[in-house]
Amino acid sequence: MTALAVRRTLQAVVVLLGVSVVTFALVHLVPGDPVRLALGTRFDQATYDALRERAGLDQPLVVQYLQWIGRAVTGDLGVSFRSGDPVTALILERLPATLSLALASILVALLIAVPLGTASALRPRSFVDGAATVLSQIGISVPEFWMGIMLILLFAGTLGWFPSSGYVPFTEDPALWLRSLVLPAVTTGLVSGSVLTRFTRSSVLEALGAEHVRTARAKGLPPRAVLDWHVLRNALLPLVTVTGVQLAYLLSGVVVVEIVFAWPGLGQLALQAVEARDYPVLQGAVLLFAFVFLLLNLVVDLLYSRLDPRISA
Amino acid sequence: MRRRTVLTSLAASSIAVAGCSTGEGVDTGGAGETGGGGGGDAAAFVAAISAQPDQLDPHKTTAYASFQVLENVYDTLVVPSADDLSMQPSLATGWTTSDDQLTWTFTLREGVVFHDGSPFTAEDVVFSYRRIIDQQLANSARFASVADVVAQDPTRVVLTLSAPTPNLLSNIGGFKGMAILPRSVDEASLTTKAVGTGPFRLESSGAGEIALTRFEDHWGQAPSIDGVTFQFITEPAAALTALTGDQVQWTDNVPAQQVASLAGDDAVELGQVASVDYWYLAMNCAKAPFDSRDVRRAVAFALDREAITEAARFDTARVNQTAIPEGSEWHHDYAPFTTDVDQAKSLLAGAGVGGPLTMGLMVTSEYPETVTAAQVIASQLEPLGITVDIQTEDFATWLDRQGRGDFDAFMLGWLGNIDPADFYNEQHRTDGPNNYQKYSNPVTDDLLDRAGVEGDRATRKSLYDQAAQQIVDDVSYLYLYNPDAIQAWKPGITGYETRADKAVDFETVTLPS
Numbered sequence: 001m002t003a004l005a006v007r008r009t010l011q012a013v014v015v016l017l018g019v020s021v022v023t024f025a026l027v028h029l030v031p032g033d034p035v036r037l038a039l040g041t042r043f044d045q046a047t048y049d050a051l052r053e054r055a056g057l058d059q060p061l062v063v064q065y066l067q068w069i070g071r072a073v074t075g076d077l078g079v080s081f082r083s084g085d086p087v088t089a090l091i092l093e094r095l096p097a098t099l100s101l102a103l104a105s106i107l108v109a110l111l112i113a114v115p116l117g118t119a120s121a122l123r124p125r126s127f128v129d130g131a132a133t134v135l136s137q138i139g140i141s142v143p144e145f146w147m148g149i150m151l152i153l154l155f156a157g158t159l160g161w162f163p164s165s166g167y168v169p170f171t172e173d174p175a176l177w178l179r180s181l182v183l184p185a186v187t188t189g190l191v192s193g194s195v196l197t198r199f200t201r202s203s204v205l206e207a208l209g210a211e212h213v214r215t216a217r218a219k220g221l222p223p224r225a226v227l228d229w230h231v232l233r234n235a236l237l238p239l240v241t242v243t244g245v246q247l248a249y250l251l252s253g254v255v256v257v258e259i260v261f262a263w264p265g266l267g268q269l270a271l272q273a274v275e276a277r278d279y280p281v282l283q284g285a286v287l288l289f290a291f292v293f294l295l296l297n298l299v300v301d302l303l304y305s306r307l308d309p310r311i312s313a
Numbered sequence: 314m315r316r317r318t319v320l321t322s323l324a325a326s327s328i329a330v331a332g333c334s335t336g337e338g339v340d341t342g343g344a345g346e347t348g349g350g351g352g353g354d355a356a357a358f359v360a361a362i363s364a365q366p367d368q369l370d371p372h373k374t375t376a377y378a379s380f381q382v383l384e385n386v387y388d389t390l391v392v393p394s395a396d397d398l399s400m401q402p403s404l405a406t407g408w409t410t411s412d413d414q415l416t417w418t419f420t421l422r423e424g425v426v427f428h429d430g431s432p433f434t435a436e437d438v439v440f441s442y443r444r445i446i447d448q449q450l451a452n453s454a455r456f457a458s459v460a461d462v463v464a465q466d467p468t469r470v471v472l473t474l475s476a477p478t479p480n481l482l483s484n485i486g487g488f489k490g491m492a493i494l495p496r497s498v499d500e501a502s503l504t505t506k507a508v509g510t511g512p513f514r515l516e517s518s519g520a521g522e523i524a525l526t527r528f529e530d531h532w533g534q535a536p537s538i539d540g541v542t543f544q545f546i547t548e549p550a551a552a553l554t555a556l557t558g559d560q561v562q563w564t565d566n567v568p569a570q571q572v573a574s575l576a577g578d579d580a581v582e583l584g585q586v587a588s589v590d591y592w593y594l595a596m597n598c599a600k601a602p603f604d605s606r607d608v609r610r611a612v613a614f615a616l617d618r619e620a621i622t623e624a625a626r627f628d629t630a631r632v633n634q635t636a637i638p639e640g641s642e643w644h645h646d647y648a649p650f651t652t653d654v655d656q657a658k659s660l661l662a663g664a665g666v667g668g669p670l671t672m673g674l675m676v677t678s679e680y681p682e683t684v685t686a687a688q689v690i691a692s693q694l695e696p697l698g699i700t701v702d703i704q705t706e707d708f709a710t711w712l713d714r715q716g717r718g719d720f721d722a723f724m725l726g727w728l729g730n731i732d733p734a735d736f737y738n739e740q741h742r743t744d745g746p747n748n749y750q751k752y753s754n755p756v757t758d759d760l761l762d763r764a765g766v767e768g769d770r771a772t773r774k775s776l777y778d779q780a781a782q783q784i785v786d787d788v789s790y791l792y793l794y795n796p797d798a799i800q801a802w803k804p805g806i807t808g809y810e811t812r813a814d815k816a817v818d819f820e821t822v823t824l825p826s
Contacts, residue, residue, distance in 0.1 A: 032709025035717060039451060040375030043716075043746050050449035083368040094520050151551045157554040162553040165546050167521050188566065200319035246576075262546040264520035268365075276367070277709050 008301060012294040019290040020283070027282050034277035055081055068283065077287070078280035082279050090269060094308035097167045098265040101188065101257075102250035104181050106243065108189025110171070114239075115202025120233070121208065126230070132197060139194025148187045148260035155156050155183060156303040165262035184261040188254050192246045199242050203234045210234065237308055244300035251296075252289035358538055358806075358824065360817070361564040363554045365545040368517060369501035371492040372450045374440075377728070380489055381565075382543055382816045384427075387492035387509035390419055390438065390470075391482050395810050397642060398589070398731050400482035403508065404433065404493055405470075408675060412515035414477035414768050421468045425532040427495045428507070428514040434463035440473075440496035442485075451636055452491060454746070457482040477766040479773060480732035487731045488816070498541075499553070512536045512820040521545070522676075537823045553642045558799060562824075563802040565817070569629040572799060581801050584811030585629065587774045588798040591636045591736075592682070594674075594690065594791040599751035601722060604665050609788035611660035612672075616690060621768075622794040626688040630794040636727075636780050636793040638738045640813070643733045645778040647785060654696050661697065672702045675715070675723040679708035683724040686793070690724075715749045721823070723749075729814055733777040737761055741780075741789050752789035 009221035035052045036043070054057055056067070068078060116136075121130035156164035162183050168176040207213065208231055216230045217223075253267020266285060273281035366379035368658050371387055374380070390405040396538045401642035405419040425433035442462045445453050458481075461473040461546040478484070484492050498508050507515035510532065513525035526540035544561060546552040552566035567575065567583075575581050580658055596612065603609060611695065618632045634648040661670075674690065676683035691701035706714065714720055739747040743758050755782055784790065798815045805825025812818070 030709075031713050031715075032707070033713055034709075034711050037709055038375065042454070044376070044454040047449050047451060047453055047744065074693065077418070084370065084501075085368070097521070145548075149548070149590075152551055152554050156558060163560055164558060165548070165551040166544055166555075259525075260548045260551060262521075262544060262548070262551060264365075264545075269520070270415060272365070272367075 004113060005298070005302060006300050006306065012298060015294060016287070018100050020064070020069055022289055023283050023286045023290075024068065025111040027286075028061060028064075030277070032277045034279060037276050038081060055247070070104065072284075072287065077284035080278055080281045082274075082276045082278045082281070085159060087280050090281060090287060091266065091284060094264055094266050094269050096169060097263055098251060098253055098267075100167075100170065100177070100181055101254070101263060104185035105192055105250050105254075106247050108185050109193035110243065110248065112189065112193035112198030114305050115222065116237075117197045118204050120197075121201045121204035121228075122207065129201075132201070136162075136194035136197040136201055137189045137196075144187055144191060144254070144256045145260050147190065148184070148257055151183050151187055152260070165260075167263050167265075184257050184263055187261075188250060188257050195246065196239070196242060198234065198237055203238050204231060207231045207235040234308075238306065240303055241300055244245060244296045248293045248296045251292050314735060315756055316514070332381070349789055358540075358563065358819075359542045359544060359561040361544050361546040361555055361561040361566055362817075363545070363547055363549075363552070365520070366518075367521070368504040369515070369523075370500075371489050371494075371507075372445050372448075372452065373504075375451050376488075377815070378545070382401050382515075382525070383489045383492065383507070383509075384511075384816050385513045385525055385819050386507045386511045386515055387489045388511050389486040389489060389491050389493065390421075391486035393483070393731055395812055395817070398814055399642070399674055402488055403486065404438075407590045408482075414479075414623065415474045417472045417481060418465070419472070421470065421781065422532060423468060426530050428509055428528055429495065429497075430530075431495050433493070434467040434759055435470045435512055436467075437493055437496050438462070440468045441493045443493075444494070444500075445491070445745070453635075455491065462659060467512070468757050472686050477768055479766070479768055479770075480734045483702055483732040483735070487735075488729060488814075492553040513541060516540065536820050538819065540582050547671050553581075553801070556803065560804070562806065563564070563800065563801045565798075565815075567799045567801050569627045569796075569799065572627065575801060576789055578805065581727075582804045582806070584800040584802070584809070586813055587638050587640055587795055589629055589638060589641065589730050589795070589813050590728045590798075590815075591633065591638070591725065591730070591807075592630075592686075592793050593636070594673075594722060594724045594752045594793060595750040596722045596791070597718065597720055597750055598753070598789070599718060600721065602664065602670065603663045603672075605666075607660045607664040608666060609791070610786075611657040611697065612694065612699070613791050614653045614657040614660065615699075615786050616650075616693050616791070618656075618793055620693070621686050621689045622687045625682040626794065626796055627736055630796040632794050634792050635785055636730070636790070637733065637781070638813075642776060643736075643777065645774075646783050647670045647778075647782055649785065657697055669698045669700060670719060671702055671721075673702045673704055673721040675704045675706060675711060675720045675773070676708050677708050677711040677725070679711070680725065684795075686724060718749065724793075731814065733774075734765060737777065737780055737784065738765065741784050741811045750789060752784075752787065754787055755781060756782045757787070757789075 002209060035048055035055065035057065038051060039048060056064060071078060075088065079086055080090060116132045120132040123129055154165045155161050163180045166180055168180050170177040213226060213230050216226045251269055253265050255267035256272050258265045258267045269281065270296045333470065362378055362381050364378040366382055368374050369379060371383050388404045390403060391400045394401045399635045400639055404425065406420045406422050408417055410417050421435060427433060439462050442456065446456050457530040458474045458478045459472055460475045460477045463471045465471050479753055492509060495508055498573045505518050510530055512533065513536065514528045516524040516526045524540060527538065529535050546555060546566060549566050549568045552564045555561045556564050561706040575583050596609050598604055622632050624628050634650060635645055637644045674687050676687045678684060687703045689700045691703060694701050715723060738761055739745045741748060741757055742761050743753040746781035760776050760780035760783065764773050764780060767773040767776060770796065798811050798813065800811045802809060806822060808823045
């Protein structure tokens with residue numbers, strides 16, 4: 001277990017370094033000049049030159065990269081061109097909103113996927129199975145922004161049950177935090193839940209057909225025990241992987257849903273950074289997303305070896 | 314001079330105000346106490362703006378969203394009036410100009426304090442202006458003719474100019490980018506903190522909202538509302554639902570196509586005013602065949618501006634063949650082009666353009682109306698044998714290409730213009746910093762140069778009228794329309810006014826009783 005963790009951590013560091021080089025190169029290759037954007041449409045050469053120099057953009061790219069990565073390893077991701085704030089502060093400021101939404105969404109997704117996917121796998125081609133297939137197809141196909149707007153119009157507009165948008169920190173008002181979380185979490189949860197439902201179904205189906213399940217049944221174990229001990233435990237394994245990937249995706253910000261619900265998360269920050277060609281923020285955000293992906297993959301792998309004793313270092 | 318009673322400071326944006334709010338960031342319940350029509354018990358109100366301010370340093374930001382907030386926090390020496398945008402006293406109560414127009418002496422208001430309690434003096438004006446000039450911040454070009462700024466005594470500031478500058482007042486007061494900061498301010502903190510003299514002080518700023526509270530020691534009357542919370546709601550459907558649901562009391566996130574239906578809605582009050590913004594098409598005067606004046610004029614004759622305006626803005630814009638809107642004292646009624654395809658064809662033939670022609674038209678998704686308008690323009694130029702290749706770019710790439718001159722034509726707008734110099738100088742002088750279309754006519758240059766230093770208002774207007782005519786005739790810009798400023802708020806809110814310069818000023822707002 002420890003050896004696995006050490007090996008995986010070393011791999012992650014190498015991958016992160018690679019990501020930093022690629023990100024830096026890509027970000028600077030994209031057309032568009034952050035200084036021009038910062039000046040707005042009214043352009044003045046002297047102001048432009050002054051800003052450019054202040055941002056260090058007059059230095060050669062290699063120098064800029066080395067300076068950036070050198071500071072990054074000490075935890076200093078630089079200062080946003082757009083706002084003048086430290087990148088780490090900008091990211092930390094948005095972390096609670098993103099964490100709230102990602103965890104709530106994955107909860108919604110699992111609450112949908114596990115019962116629905118299991119039910120439809122237990123009775124293939126039944127009505128439940130058909131309905132689950134159609135619903136998850138819809139969930140995957142419907143654009144998130146449309147779903148979000150419909151939920152707003154219905155549950156915030158007509159019914160008035162939830163706020164139409166905005167985020168309230170948990171520390172400020174837990175009840176309001178929860179209420180403001182419902183609609184965005186349901187929107188993203190429905191999509192992730194649809195993906196996971198299909199996955200759960202095929203995974204449970206596969207486990208049901210396994211020989212040890214047949215044996216367990218032949219032994220005369222009650223169906224419930226077979227399901228809990230022999231089917232779900234095995235079906236859970238692949239689900240953990242997919243859930244980990246979904247969670248990583250949600251943690252790197254769900255741009256569309258964040259925009260629709262005015263949710264101040266990391267996705268919005270990254271989008272603003274792209275639009276403004278705010279290199280430091282963009283680089284910092286991508287590096288963080290890569291880190292989150294690697295971390296969750298690591299956690300999933302370690303969890304795997306716990307869930308399945310056959311896999312171990 | 315007397316203080317204006319309504320809409321005092323805040324040149325850059327306008328705002329609204331609204332009914333009962335809980336003072337919480339988000340609550341659909343609308344259960345908050347209703348303010349007693351002003352006075353101290355009124356709750357704060359929530360304004361939904363369409364974008365998050367990039368930063369709050371007034372001298373560094375160029376984002377409209379930032380100025381919507383800063384309008385309520387900072388003051389300038391002078392401000393544009395709500396009705397005709399003429400420059401009125403604010404932190405300066407009066408000013409005198411020397412005979413040669415090179416020395417301006419401003420008398421400052423006494424008894425003004427900053428939000429941190431420090432007194433406002435002439436030294437603060439010198440510090441603020443020197444900061445913009447010496448650090449070459451975003452608006453330093455507005456001080457191009459300012460040779461020196463000196464505090465004569467605590468209540469008098471003298472600006473020495475290198476050339477007469479009749480638009481000096483709109484340069485230093487047109488918007489809050491020229492705000493006065495205390496000289497003791499910690500400059501690095503200004504991106505997220507604010508120390509101004511305005512009616513509201515900045516309480517907190519974050520990724521989700523910005524909160525302002527009433528400044529009791531404001532030099533004018535303190536506002537009747539407790540404060541303003543700005544929320545950033547990009548999606549119009551969410552903003553309008555929040556407004557009708559009492560979650561916010563004011564928004565400027567009102568799409569043009571919704572205006573007609575909202576106008577009949579009792580749950581919403583609509584503010585709609587012709588703005589000083591204008592949208593235009595520019596063709597590349599340095600690139601064949603658009604370097605030919607006749608080709609550009611052919612395009613001008615082929616277009617139906619009414620149809621373009623209708624498609625881009627529904628009924629919320631006014632067609633204009635010049636830049637300055639009707640209603641401004643600088644407006645010049647001049648509309649030489651009528652839609653005339655035959656005339657256009659003969660101009661093209663005369664210019665020696667025989668065969669079919671392709672015109673790349675660069676537009677940007679940042680301003681969706683340019684994308685819509687481009688489609689109409691394309692269909693209108695078809696009969697002329699001009700194929701329009703619509704190139705939709707993100708704004709960063711768009712600006713890049715514009716700066717490099719890498720375009721046949723583009724469409725964009727200029728926002729927040731007040732003085733005619735704002736409308737014409739940078740865009741149409743041969744060496745103008747924003748003359749991307751590379752227009753050059755010595756006659757226009759001469760007229761603009763003379764107008765730029767002309768002290769007599771009537772003569773100055775006449776010079777700008779002539780320059781405008783030349784610009785329109787040469788089709789340096791093909792002007793299309795002036796859009797309306799559109800805002801919506803809860804019924805019952807008073808003391809708020811939608812302004813032509815889109816400055817959002819909540820100082821005099823009162824909630825319904």
